[in-house]
Amino acid sequence: MVVAGDGDGWAERVLGEWLLIGAAGAxxxxxxxxxxxxxxxxxxxxxxxxxxxxxxxxxxxxxxxxWGHNAAAAVLRHDLEALxxxxxxxxxxxxxxxxxxxxxxxxxxxxxxxxxxxxxxQFSLSHHVGWTRFSRSLYSIFAADAFERxxxxxxxxxxxxxxxxxxxxxxxxREQQRLxxxxxxxxxxxxxxxxxxxxxxxxxxxxxxxxxxQVEDAxxxxxxxxxxxxxxxxxxxxxxxxxxxxxxxxxxxxxxIVAGAWGIGHVEAIVRDVAVCDVRAIVVCGKNEHLAxxxxxxxxxxxxxxxxxxxxxxPELMAAADCLVQNAGGLTCLEAIARGLPxxxxxxxxxxxxxxxxxxxxxxxxxxxxxxxxxxQVLEGAAAGRMQLAPPCIExxxxxxxxxxxxxxxxxxxxxxxxxxxxxxx
Numbered sequence: 213m214v215v216a217g218d219g220d221g222w223a224e225r226v227l228g229e230w231l232l233i234g235a236a237g238a239x240x241x242x243x244x245x246x247x248x249x250x251x252x253x254x255x256x257x258x259x260x261x262x263x264x265x266x267x268x269x270x271x272x273x274x275x276x277x278x279w280g281h282n283a284a285a286a287v288l289r290h291d292l293e294a295l296x297x298x299x300x301x302x303x304x305x306x307x308x309x310x311x312x313x314x315x316x317x318x319x320x321x322x323x324x325x326x327x328x329x330x331x332x333x334q335f336s337l338s339h340h341v342g343w344t345r346f347s348r349s350l351y352s353i354f355a356a357d358a359f360e361r362x363x364x365x366x367x368x369x370x371x372x373x374x375x376x377x378x379x380x381x382x383x384x385x386r387e388q389q390r391l392x393x394x395x396x397x398x399x400x401x402x403x404x405x406x407x408x409x410x411x412x413x414x415x416x417x418x419x420x421x422x423x424x425x426q427v428e429d430a431x432x433x434x435x436x437x438x439x440x441x442x443x444x445x446x447x448x449x450x451x452x453x454x455x456x457x458x459x460x461x462x463x464x465x466x467x468x469i470v471a472g473a474w475g476i477g478h479v480e481a482i483v484r485d486v487a488v489c490d491v492r493a494i495v496v497c498g499k500n501e502h503l504a505x506x507x508x509x510x511x512x513x514x515x516x517x518x519x520x521x522x523x524x525x526x527p528e529l530m531a532a533a534d535c536l537v538q539n540a541g542g543l544t545c546l547e548a549i550a551r552g553l554p555x556x557x558x559x560x561x562x563x564x565x566x567x568x569x570x571x572x573x574x575x576x577x578x579x580x581x582x583x584x585x586x587x588x589q590v591l592e593g594a595a596a597g598r599m600q601l602a603p604p605c606i607e608x609x610x611x612x613x614x615x616x617x618x619x620x621x622x623x624x625x626x627x628x629x630x631x632x633x634x635x636x637x638x
Contacts, residue, residue, distance in 0.1 A: 268297045268621050271368035273304025273359075273382075275375035277316050279473030279498075280543040284374045284400050287440050291614030297621075300366060304378040307362070308355035324476045328562035335405070335563030344406045344429070351377050352384035360390050370621035372396045376407045383410030394624045396617055399423070400440055400542055402575060403567030415620055417613050419546060422575040437613040438606055439546040442527075446550055449531035458525075458532050465491045465595035468533035468553075470526070470544050475500025477539040477561040483507060485558070485584045486537060487517050489591040494529060495519045527551070534594065535601050538578075541568030549577055554601035556581050556590065577604035 270292050274285035282303075289299045306313040323331040337343055359381050363371060370393055373379040385391035394414040401408070402419050404426040409416055414432040418424050424434045439445070452462060460466055467486055471479045475497040486493045493516060497504040504521040511517035523529070530536065530551040537556050538545055541564065548555050555578035557569035572578035579601075581587045593599035 268369045268618070269367065270297050270299045270370050270372060270617065270621065271363065271366055272299060272301045272372045272374065273307075273378045274301060274373075275305035275313065275316075275378065276303055277305065277313070277320055277375065278542075280400055281374045283543050284398055284440050285372075287442055288372060288374075288398065288614060288617070290443070291612065292617065295614055295618050297618065300368070302362075304359070304373065305375050308358040308378075308381065309351075312354070321474050321476055324561055332562035332566075335567075339406045341406065341428075347377075347407060348380040348384065348410060352381045355381040356384050356390070360385055363391055363393070368393060369624065370394045370396060370617060372398060372617060373413075374398045374400075376405070379408070379413060380410050383412040386412035386414070394620050396620065398437075398440065398613060400546060401564055401568055402541060402545070402577070403564060403571040405564065405567065415616065417616060420571075420575040420577065421607060421609070422571055426571070435616055436607055436610045437616065438610045439550040440613050441543070441547045441550045444527040445530070445547045447527075449528060451531055454528045454532040457528065460492065460532055465591070466533045467491050467493050467535055467537055467591060468529055469493060469495045469537045471495070471497055471500065471503070472540050472542070472544060473498040475503040477565065478559040479503060479539070480507065480510075482537060482539065482559050483511070483517065483519075485587055486591065487511065487514060489588050489595070491516070491591050491595050493517045494533070496523060496526065496529070497521050535591075540565045541572065545572065545578065549604040549606060552603040552605075554603050555579070556587070556601075558587055576602075 272285045272288055275281045285301050289301050292299050303313070305316075320331075338347060355377070359378075371382060371391070373382055373395065379397040382391065382395045386395055395412070396415045396417065397409060397413045398417045399408050400419065402423050404418060404423050406428055409427050409429045411429050411431040413430065416427055416430050416432065416434045417437040418427065418434060419437065419439070421436055424436055427434050455462060467489075469479070469482060469486060471477065479495075479497070480503070483493065483495050495507060495517065497507065497519065499522050501521055504519055507517075507519040511519060526547065530548060530553050533553060535554040535556055536544070536548045537558050538548075539558065539560050541557075541560075545555055545568070555572070557572065557578050558581040560566045560569040560580075569578070569580045573580045579590070581590060590599060590601075594601050
């Protein structure tokens with residue numbers, strides 16, 4: 213990824229960069245008092261808990277920016293608890309820097325809706341090594357102390373991050389030896405941005421071998437993980453019964469359009485381009501109620517287009533569909549891979565959407581459709597049986613994320629016990 217070259221706009225870019233830095237710093241500093249109050253409440257709460265020493269304790273730090281980070285944390289919690297671990301999940305980003313978290317949650321969807329060029333510029337700029345190091349140092353100034361105190365209070369055996377900035381702060385603590393337990397960064401996007409990874413992190417978990425090759429700053433292990441999805445996406449669902457429950461014809465070609473939790477991007481244009489093809493379209497708008505209502509009004513007279521808002525039926529929808537049309541990547545694509553549903557990227561959102569489309573195409577788990585003509589050719593060809601859409605496959609070297617984390621923490625606990633035994637004998 214390359215930022216635009218030097219020219220007459222250089223001064224404006226530099227000014228904009230430092231304005232963003234100043235705003236972030238002011239917001240983070242302004243949240244200090246609130247953070248301290250939250251920490252005191254957490255201390256009071258945690259003193260009422262007891263984690264048995266024989267039961268490994270995992271601390272998962274997430275962020276409420278989009279839906280994917282918290283969803284990944286929830287899956288990890290379920291799988292780690294099934295392995296016998298005690299698990300604590302916290303919104304680490306909001307805990308350490310509450311106002312910065314609110315700012316990101318507010319600005320991120322607005323940028324993607326109204327100024328995608330700005331988000332793309334920030335995404336590209338922050339991929340440069342100098343900017344990444346600066347971001348790591350800057351965020352650690354505001355967050356590292358909070359995470360250090362949090363870990364001292366909770367005494368986890370391993371700390372897992374599902375959010376990039378949290379990963380950067382944990383990296384600083386590990387490099388400075390202020391955090392003595394292993395740390396894990398879980399990356400659900402196929403495109404691995406430099407800010408997603410950090411030196412000092414003991415284990416990076418990524419979705420593919422192509423993703424692993426993009427990890428540039430890791431000093432610890434990098435492993436390919438199996439799709440990090442809820443059990444509902446791993447369990448078999450009868451396709452024909454799913455179609456019956458969803459009132460779909462057994463032989464019709466069904467295209468599932470999923471716009472993520474926030475319904476961001478050129479979703480209306482995607483639906484328009486799919487609707488002119490001779491296929492059934494089911495659109496899931498997530499929590500974007502305005503988008504759902506607009507599309508429902510627009511296609512109220514079209515029996516081949518069904519528009520849904522937030523739904524818990526996605527596992528069944530994926531079992532019934534013939535392909536997924538996506539514009540961002542992340543957890544929805546992992547769910548489709550787990551279900552074996554062919555993925556078409558179309559009109560990807562700026563920044564990580566384009567990066568994911570490119571990387572997933574390189575990993576042979578998705579096809580990137582470049583224009584409406586190609587989309588129509590592919591969908592109508594697949595519906596007529598002239599073209600076969602290849603289902604994505606899980607890599608043979610992929611490991612369950614929870615098992616990789618469990619192995620890391622049990623190894624660390626065994627080493628700590630051995631060290632303690634040697635010291636006691638001395």
